[in-house]
Amino acid sequence: MLWYDYIKKTGKVPEWPYKVEYGKEKVVESDVLVIGGGVAGCRAAIEAARRGASVAVAERGSVKRGGQGGAGVDHWHGAVTNPCSKVTPEMYTQAFIESSKGYTNPSARYIIAKEGWDTLRECEDMGVQIRDEDDIFKGAPFRDEETKLLFAYDYESRNCIRIFGHNIKPVLHKTMLELGVSIYNRVCITSLLTEGGKRGARVIGATGVNTRTGEFCVFKAKAVVISTGRVGRLFNFSPEVNQFSSMLDMNLSGQGFSIGWRAGAEFLMMESVGVRGASENNYVPYSTGNCSNTYFGTPIVDSEGREVPYLKTDGSRVGEYGEIFEPEKPEEGGFYIGVGVGLHQPIAKKYRLPDIDPDIPNKIARGEYKLPLYADFTKMPELERRALFGLMIGNEGKTRVPIYRNYTRWGFDPDKDMLLCPPGEPMNFRGSCWWSGGGKGVLNSMSILGSGYLTDWRLQTTVEGLFVAGGQPVNGSGCHGEAQTTGRYAGRQAAKYSRTAHHAEPDPSQLEAEKERCYAPVRAEGGIGWKELNSAIVRIMEDYCSQHRSENVLKLGIKRMRELMANEGSRAYASNPHELGRLIECFGLADVGEMIMEASLARRGSNSALSFYRTDYPNLDEPEWDCFISIKLGENEAETSKLPLDYYVREPYAPTLQENYSLYGAFDA
Amino acid sequence: MIYSVPNPPSPCKILEFDPEKCTGCNICVETCPLDVMLPNPEKGREPLVLYTEECWACGGCAEECPNDALTLIAPTKQRISAIWIRKSTGEEFRVGMAKVPEPNTRPPLGNRR
Numbered sequence: 001m002l003w004y005d006y007i008k009k010t011g012k013v014p015e016w017p018y019k020v021e022y023g024k025e026k027v028v029e030s031d032v033l034v035i036g037g038g039v040a041g042c043r044a045a046i047e048a049a050r051r052g053a054s055v056a057v058a059e060r061g062s063v064k065r066g067g068q069g070g071a072g073v074d075h076w077h078g079a080v081t082n083p084c085s086k087v088t089p090e091m092y093t094q095a096f097i098e099s100s101k102g103y104t105n106p107s108a109r110y111i112i113a114k115e116g117w118d119t120l121r122e123c124e125d126m127g128v129q130i131r132d133e134d135d136i137f138k139g140a141p142f143r144d145e146e147t148k149l150l151f152a153y154d155y156e157s158r159n160c161i162r163i164f165g166h167n168i169k170p171v172l173h174k175t176m177l178e179l180g181v182s183i184y185n186r187v188c189i190t191s192l193l194t195e196g197g198k199r200g201a202r203v204i205g206a207t208g209v210n211t212r213t214g215e216f217c218v219f220k221a222k223a224v225v226i227s228t229g230r231v232g233r234l235f236n237f238s239p240e241v242n243q244f245s246s247m248l249d250m251n252l253s254g255q256g257f258s259i260g261w262r263a264g265a266e267f268l269m270m271e272s273v274g275v276r277g278a279s280e281n282n283y284v285p286y287s288t289g290n291c292s293n294t295y296f297g298t299p300i301v302d303s304e305g306r307e308v309p310y311l312k313t314d315g316s317r318v319g320e321y322g323e324i325f326e327p328e329k330p331e332e333g334g335f336y337i338g339v340g341v342g343l344h345q346p347i348a349k350k351y352r353l354p355d356i357d358p359d360i361p362n363k364i365a366r367g368e369y370k371l372p373l374y375a376d377f378t379k380m381p382e383l384e385r386r387a388l389f390g391l392m393i394g395n396e397g398k399t400r401v402p403i404y405r406n407y408t409r410w411g412f413d414p415d416k417d418m419l420l421c422p423p424g425e426p427m428n429f430r431g432s433c434w435w436s437g438g439g440k441g442v443l444n445s446m447s448i449l450g451s452g453y454l455t456d457w458r459l460q461t462t463v464e465g466l467f468v469a470g471g472q473p474v475n476g477s478g479c480h481g482e483a484q485t486t487g488r489y490a491g492r493q494a495a496k497y498s499r500t501a502h503h504a505e506p507d508p509s510q511l512e513a514e515k516e517r518c519y520a521p522v523r524a525e526g527g528i529g530w531k532e533l534n535s536a537i538v539r540i541m542e543d544y545c546s547q548h549r550s551e552n553v554l555k556l557g558i559k560r561m562r563e564l565m566a567n568e569g570s571r572a573y574a575s576n577p578h579e580l581g582r583l584i585e586c587f588g589l590a591d592v593g594e595m596i597m598e599a600s601l602a603r604r605g606s607n608s609a610l611s612f613y614r615t616d617y618p619n620l621d622e623p624e625w626d627c628f629i630s631i632k633l634g635e636n637e638a639e640t641s642k643l644p645l646d647y648y649v650r651e652p653y654a655p656t657l658q659e660n661y662s663l664y665g666a667f668d669a
Numbered sequence: 670m671i672y673s674v675p676n677p678p679s680p681c682k683i684l685e686f687d688p689e690k691c692t693g694c695n696i697c698v699e700t701c702p703l704d705v706m707l708p709n710p711e712k713g714r715e716p717l718v719l720y721t722e723e724c725w726a727c728g729g730c731a732e733e734c735p736n737d738a739l740t741l742i743a744p745t746k747q748r749i750s751a752i753w754i755r756k757s758t759g760e761e762f763r764v765g766m767a768k769v770p771e772p773n774t775r776p777p778l779g780n781r782r
Contacts, residue, residue, distance in 0.1 A: 001709065002682065003719050007672060014717055017708050061702030065729030070702060129781050136778060164779030166732075186704065211704065239722040240679045244743050249725040250703055284726055284743045287751040378756055386778070394777025401728020401741055404777050411762055411770030412753050420761075422750035578704060578720070 016576050022214040023519050030056040030182065031498040032491070033206060033221035035189050036256060038067020039480055040470035040487030041227035042172035043119065047491030048225075049179040053498050056219060057176070058187040058208055060228075060251040060581075064173045066185075068229050068249065068471070069480050071397025073165035074294065075152040076130075077338040077481040078109075078116035080159045084144045084151070087159040087335050089113035093657060095337050099347035101609035102645035103269060103450055103628075107457050108474045110657045111665060112485045119485040120161065127171040129164040140383040141322055150387065153296060153353060154336035155325040162387060165480070166395040186211045188581040189255055191514050192224065192263040192466065197507030199633065200264030203465040204504040207514050211581030214522070216515055218506060222498035225490050226461075227470040227483075228256025231448055234589050234596075235273070237531075237538045245282040245435075247398070248447070250582075256473055258588035261595055266454040266462040266632040268643070270599035272610040273547070274344055274449030283435040286399050289375030289421035291356050292433035293339045294392045294399070297324050299379040300356060300421070302369040307379075311357050313349045321381065324354050342450055342471070342478050344611050356432045364426035371423040377414035389414040448472075448596065450610070454630055454643070457653060457664035458493040459486060462632070465501060467494045489665065496667070520570070521583050527571030530583035536564055537589050545597050550616040554597045561597070565590050594638075599631045602640035678721045680744035684730065686715035690738035697730035697739060706730075 006014060032048040034041045037059030049055045059066055080087045092113040096104045124130045131148040132138075142151045142162070150162040176183065193205040203224050208217040232248030239250060261267070291298045291310075300308040310318040318324055327334045329350050337343070337351035363369050377385050393399045421434050428434060453461045453468045460467050469490035471478030521527075544557025569590065574580035605625030606613045628643040644650065654660045684706070693713040698706045703723040706716040715738075724741075731739045742765060743751070752763045755770070762770060 001686065001715050001717055002678075002721070003717050004674065004677065006709075006717050007674065008670075011670060014707065014710055014719075017710065061704070062700055065700050065727065065733065066702035071727035071729060071732075127781060129779055134780055164781065166777070166779060167781050241744075241746065243722055243724060244680070244683075244726045244747055246725050249727070250723045283747050283751055287743065287747065374754065376756075390775070390778040395779055398725075398727055400777060401731045402726045402743060405728070405731070406741070406743075406764045407753070408773040408775065410764045410766065411772055413773040413775075416757065417753040417755050417762075420750060420752040420754065 018212040018577070020214045020577060022522050023515055024215050025218055026210075026215050027218045027220065028056050028182065028184065029220045029503070030054045031221065032056075032223045032225065032494045033058065033219045034225045034227060034491075035206060036060070036067070036226065036228035036470065037063035037183065037185075038227060038229055038470065038483065039069040039169065039172065040483035041067070041225070042169070042176060043484045043487030044225045044227055044469050044491030044494065045181045046172065046175050046179060047488045048495040049176070049181050051492060051495040053495040056182045056184060056221065058184045058189055058206065058217070058219060060186070060188055060255070062185045063176070063183050065169055066251070067169070068247070068252070069397060069483060070169045072395050072400050073168055073480040074162060074392040074396035075479075076116070076120050076161045076163055077341060077479050078112045078159065078485065079120050079161045079481060080113045081117040082149060082158070082161065083147055084149060084158040086157045086330075090657065091333055091335070092159065095335070095348070095351045096343070099337055099351055100343050100450065103272065103609045104343070105452065105455070105474060106657065107648040107660065108455065108459070108486055110661060111459070111489050112482050114661055114665070115489060116481045116485045119488050120163070120481070122488075123165070123168060123171070123484070126175050128168050130161065137383055137387065140387070142325070142387065150391070153325065153338070154327050155322070156327055156330055157335035159335065160338055162391055164391065164395050166400050168480070184208075184217065187217055188584055189259060190518050190584055192259045193220075193506045193510060194263055194463070195504050197510030199262070199635075200463060202504070203263060203463055205506060206259065207511065209518050209577070209580060209584060211577045214577040214580065216518070218511065220503060220506065222501040222503060223465050223467065223494040225467045225469055225494050226256045226260060226453075226473055227468070227487055227490070228473060229470060230472040231257065231589075231592055233534055233538070233585070234592055235447060235538060235541050237534050242282070244284050247285060253585035253589055254592035255585055255588040257595065258591035260453060260461065260463070260466065261591055261633050263463055263466070264632055265466060266630045267451065267595060267599070268454050268628045268630055269451040269610065270448065270595045270631055271603050271612055271629060272344075272448060272450045273545070273596065274447060274611055283422070284402050285435060286393060286403050288435045289373065289419035290432060290434040291375065292431070294396060295375060295388065296339075296353075297380070297384060298375045298377060298388065301374050301376045301379075301418070303372055303374075304370050306369060308357050308360060308369060308373065310354045312354045313352055318354045327353060340479055341482070344449060344609065360429040361426040364429060373421040373429070374418035375421065376418045378416065378418065385414050448592075457648070457660045459490045460493065460497070465497065467497075517587075518580075518584060521572055521574040521580055524571050524573040527573045528568050529573060530579055530586055533564075533569055533572050533583065533586045534589065536568065537561070537586060537593060540564065541593055541596075545593070545600065547611065548613045548615050549600050550614060551601060554601045557597050558594055561590055561593050595631060598638035599629050599640065602629045602631065680721050683721050683724050683742055683744065684718050685740045685742060687738045687740075688715060690736040691715040692736060694735070696733050696735065700729045700733045702727065702729065
């Protein structure tokens, strides 16, 4: 029942249903604290608990279905050690290094490649179906008859596996409960606690606010894993029109970056801001016709039935339908690297598959294709269609209910029907992900890309006792495979670390200051609400941190952000604990905005690999700036330094991926 | 009674409860990662949908509902062009239309519930 209907019916404004006790302390002690109960955090918790650690998980939403992967999954990247794969962990990592020109986290990529398949196999043991047990796809070109594994996208190299993962989160949740993991839902983490309250000192816990009761949670732990997700709400905020089309839920507010920043951890690639289509003013993911990601391989026809061809990277037409799924240069070690894996496009040709004709916008403008276009599922081989709609749409998060369930209830049948591609401007058909409006030709949704914590080979940050996991914090983005594998790995490392670390009491003045900061909004009067503040933060990023940046504009941006937070921000109000959580997240967003602008200031050279353009340093790719910029919060100001792109195989590390993994990662204790 | 209330929220009707099926168990309230709903002050009744604009359409509420009492509907703006066309007849359909062809009863693939 909509709240308005309730008021109409009862004549009453509903009271807040939970008992509110702002600031009442709740203390939780554990060996390992996991911040963020998405798929990465759940795997970290499970792994640490299996290794004997007592584990607490603090989750912003609700663990059973929360997080970006909470709604399910249909494919798993990086399972390169599965028995059918033709890709090795070394090839896989190299593909990322080449495609990103070195601007990625190769240690994390290697860990993902080494352990992704094992991590998936454990999902199977926990209760996720990862094979075609019912032989529905017998004889399909993407099936291995012996293992019954089904592969996605690249049917040749077989490193990405289609899975029936709609229940993955409930399965992880159940396993956590069986292992005695303590779960704290509806907690917005607000800060990390450090030894003696000093920035840069060992992390000994965290604070949080319960967004139903307003309680102040004090988590004491020997080791902390941050496994929060990406950062939405920073370059774009209009939930009234775009939440349904968003791939970033409202909880993804950069809190996981802000708390590490304030604790003194170092970050890389914060200046890397990419244009992401998925968001503003667009459609529910996969609700309209397109041929990207899950819908890759769908035949596209125009209104007169003319088929739009898939082309190889050299521009030639794909012949047989099945060639769409073949990498073009397997003899040179080429394979498909995957989609949504945290890389700026375009990736190296060797690691692509054929794609829909990139010249569609011009051909529409010239009248060669007549709008509207349609995704014509009926033209696909039956098993491909079943894999696409029955398996992938039927299991992937964000499509199982809003697309599969709703569309079939309203009669949609991919055996009989075509999906409309909403027409609009020809430019909308740039790329292949048309539902997202990614081709609309405007920077309608920017987001940090590839950015995250600087980690060592243990996935420990530069602050002792603080580990990270997940798609965003570790290597900038990613999907279930990346998130769960790094989660499992970080959980293992954190459990090991916690065995020799000691508990330390939080510094009372650190707790007091944090309480003051967090609860000021419930006493504030006459200020603005969180949504207005959020929108103003976004406006600063739009105005002062667009894709083309310069020193004087960035400095103005930092000044504006500080002014905003010192004035409107410090007087903003929250009328209940829900609003308080959203407002505290805005404080975190402002931090992330500053981190991005500070890192952008520090990179005094334009860089094509990062889509980073400085109008005051327009020369592209100067060798002296072919390096990472590391950024951290010092005593009062941001401190930046250069870090070589191959830091992960330099002193103090060993010179190869393999040796480092053996030294730091491969232990069984 | 005419009330002084803010403008209607947008989106408005993202979650529809079937009052015949909903028992007011609040499993959906507990499941929602965004805390979009609150328990109805009247016990045993369907929850109140308060933060409509925070729903990101994950469908967890509908998945977890033991009575299939919940339908998650995209905002009208995002349904109006999300259309399919039946090749044999040329008819057009979309979610939310009164005129509906026979439902497609084929369940999604996967043998775990």
